[in-house]
Amino acid sequence: xxxxxxxxxxxxxxxxxxxxxxxxxxxxxxxxxxxxxxxxxxxxxxxxxxxxxxxxxxxxxxxxxxxxxxxxxxxxxxxxxxxxxxxxxxxxxxxxxxxxxxxxxxxxxxxxxxxxxxxxxxxxxxxxxxxxxxxxxxxxxxxxxxxxxxxxxxxxxxxxxxxxxxxxxxxxxxxxxxxxxxxxxxxxxxxxxxxxxxxxxxxxxxxxxxxxxxxxxxxxxxxxxxxxxxxxxxxxxxxxxxxxxxxxxxxxxxxxxxxxxxxxxxxxxxxxxxxxxxxxxxxxxxxxxxxxxxxxxxxxxxxxxxxx
Amino acid sequence: xxxxxxxxxxxxxxxxxxxxxxxxxxxxxxxxxxxxxxxxxxxxxxxxxxxxxxxxxxxxxxxxxxxxxxxxxxxxxxxxxxxxxxxxxxxxxxxxxxxxxxxxxxxxxxxxxxxxxxxxxxxxxxxxxxxxxxxxxxxxxxxxxxxxxxxxxxxxxxxxxxxxxxxxxxxxxxxxxxxxxxxxxxxxxxxxxxxxxxxxxxxxxxxxxxxxxxxxxxxxxxxxxxxxxxxxxxxxxxxxxxxxxxxxxxxxxxxxxxxxxxxxxxxxxxxxxxxxxxxxxxxxxxxxxxxxx
Numbered sequence: 001x002x003x004x005x006x007x008x009x010x011x012x013x014x015x016x017x018x019x020x021x022x023x024x025x026x027x028x029x030x031x032x033x034x035x036x037x038x039x040x041x042x043x044x045x046x047x048x049x050x051x052x053x054x055x056x057x058x059x060x061x062x063x064x065x066x067x068x069x070x071x072x073x074x075x076x077x078x079x080x081x082x083x084x085x086x087x088x089x090x091x092x093x094x095x096x097x098x099x100x101x102x103x104x105x106x107x108x109x110x111x112x113x114x115x116x117x118x119x120x121x122x123x124x125x126x127x128x129x130x131x132x133x134x135x136x137x138x139x140x141x142x143x144x145x146x147x148x149x150x151x152x153x154x155x156x157x158x159x160x161x162x163x164x165x166x167x168x169x170x171x172x173x174x175x176x177x178x179x180x181x182x183x184x185x186x187x188x189x190x191x192x193x194x195x196x197x198x199x200x201x202x203x204x205x206x207x208x209x210x211x212x213x214x215x216x217x218x219x220x221x222x223x224x225x226x227x228x229x230x231x232x233x234x235x236x237x238x239x240x241x242x243x244x245x246x247x248x249x250x251x252x253x254x255x256x257x258x259x260x261x262x263x264x265x266x267x268x269x270x271x272x273x274x275x276x277x278x279x280x281x282x283x284x285x286x287x288x289x290x291x292x293x294x295x296x297x298x299x300x301x302x303x304x305x306x307x308x
Numbered sequence: 309x310x311x312x313x314x315x316x317x318x319x320x321x322x323x324x325x326x327x328x329x330x331x332x333x334x335x336x337x338x339x340x341x342x343x344x345x346x347x348x349x350x351x352x353x354x355x356x357x358x359x360x361x362x363x364x365x366x367x368x369x370x371x372x373x374x375x376x377x378x379x380x381x382x383x384x385x386x387x388x389x390x391x392x393x394x395x396x397x398x399x400x401x402x403x404x405x406x407x408x409x410x411x412x413x414x415x416x417x418x419x420x421x422x423x424x425x426x427x428x429x430x431x432x433x434x435x436x437x438x439x440x441x442x443x444x445x446x447x448x449x450x451x452x453x454x455x456x457x458x459x460x461x462x463x464x465x466x467x468x469x470x471x472x473x474x475x476x477x478x479x480x481x482x483x484x485x486x487x488x489x490x491x492x493x494x495x496x497x498x499x500x501x502x503x504x505x506x507x508x509x510x511x512x513x514x515x516x517x518x519x520x521x522x523x524x525x526x527x528x529x530x531x532x533x534x535x536x537x538x539x540x541x542x543x544x545x546x547x548x549x550x551x552x553x554x555x556x557x558x559x560x561x562x563x564x565x566x567x568x569x570x571x572x573x574x575x576x577x578x579x580x581x582x583x584x585x586x587x588x589x590x591x592x593x594x595x596x597x598x599x600x601x
Contacts, residue, residue, distance in 0.1 A: 298555060301556070304531060
């Protein structure tokens with residue numbers, strides 16, 4: 001707790017300095033990332049890189065062991081017709097599915113990420129959230145995707161949110177912690193920036209835009225704002241924080257735009273799945289179809305790709 | 309003061325919208341007298357790609373509509389076209405028809421749409437069957453639409469050729485991507501405007517103008533196109549379509565017809581674009597009974 005207190009004190013100082021976000025400026029900068037001309041060879045590399053950064057996700061009430069097994073198989077065999085493809089970075093599931101997922105991806109290098117803290121609403125008592133997290137970690141989760149208490153954040157109880165993140169971080173042990181801000185509920189980019197700073201100082205290894213249950217999700221404006229928070233923190237402390245846009249990124253084009261943005265804001269060091277992830281379910285197939293289009297020269301049909 | 313005439317820009321029709329071609333290119337076909345017909349989009353392979361995606365997206369909803377509802381919507385196309393008849397006649401005359409031929413062509417197009425509107429809730433009963441089998445199964449075959457159909461409209465016809473090929477396809481629940489006649493494109497775009505105001509869901513009919521030579525390869529190799537219909541007379545173009553179709557075993561149908569003839573229509577234009585699905589449904593074998601279902 002002492003450690004938390006120190007961090008918090010530091011944050012409160014930083015929080016006073018949490019800069020305002022120039023929305024117009026953000027929009028103009030983001031628009032420019034989308035005009036880069038990407039040549040064929042670079043595009044191919046970018047697409048394969050994007051595949052390797054995907055957290056293949058299924059977070060539905062109707063998830064079953066069968067569905068999770070099928071997704072785990074897909075994570076390791078994206079499109080066997082085409083040799084030499086990478087696997088995805090991780091599979092992302094509910095805590096109750098961690099055990100089965102862990103078994104299915106064993107030895108493949110694919111991580112298992114579990115959402116926790118009463119995902120997606122986060123409306124549960126702190127003890128429940130900690131138990132939820134410990135359960136997922138004990139089942140073998142390599143990464144924990146927690147949600148912040150947006151209600152508390154929006155009513156100004158920043159200390160509560162900060163403490164909560166710090167305690168979940170403790171509960172994670174060796175698992176890496178991704179903190180979901182659910183930017184669709186934060187309303188303004190100023191709030192997004194404030195929440196990003198808060199999460200980073202509270203101990204997040206990754207900050208993540210959204211649960212995927214709320215629209216809008218990972219818009220480029222929001223992702224850019226969060227990248228800037230990571231950049232400022234890195235410039236101050238030399239500590240790298242990861243970024244995971246999630247929700248709404250379903251096309252290769254958008255994925256490539258995101259990669260361009262990461263490269264230009266944070267630099268090449270972040271262009272690996274250790275520091276950048278896409279939370280997505282349907283992105284993988286679109287990227288695969290683009291790669292097949294480049295390989296064969298003909299437009300593809302989803303009939304010939306696995307179900308996601 | 310004399311009114312300055314501005315040549316109309318004819319846009320393409322994709323997913324219920326009228327975008328310009330993504331390539332930004334256009335061409336200006338002329339009639340025999342040397343008069344420019346309009347500014348026509350010279351569509352690119354990316355427009356073909358967008359049109360196929362739109363058609364695929366629309367397929368589920370369109371094929372699951374009730375046959376009766378599809379019939380009503382097709383009938384509505386005929387009504388809307390009727391309301392625009394003078395525009396079609398003017399365009400046909402501009403493209404080189406005589407007034408009489410133009411009027412006949414528009415009349416025939418309306419009649420043909422009504423004809424296929426009528427087939428919507430009837431072809432299934434004629435094409436499907438209950439089959440006699442020697443085991444205790446109820447065995448029946450029903451027709452299902454093929455999916456996305458690429459239509460290469462005949463080169464020598466502006467309206468009736470296109471209508472004759474598109475209507476049977478959508479009558480049977482398919483969605484279509486149409487490459488309009490390159491040098492007679494006006495009625496195709498005006499037809500798109502008619503379709504757009506006829507309760508036809510966006511994406512069911514997509515119409516592109518431009519060079520067939522450029523677009524045929526993209527359309528015929530596209531893995532998400534399930535069948536091709538060719539209405540032209542160019543055997544080299546047909547051969548190319550057939551060879552490319554092998555890639556995902558598209559069905560290819562080539563009809564060379566004089567579409568202006570009143571009888572250039574029929575059930576087989578609908579049933580050609582249907583796949584037959586046969587179901588073996590186990591039934592209790594009632595001892596001694598001969599016909600047990």
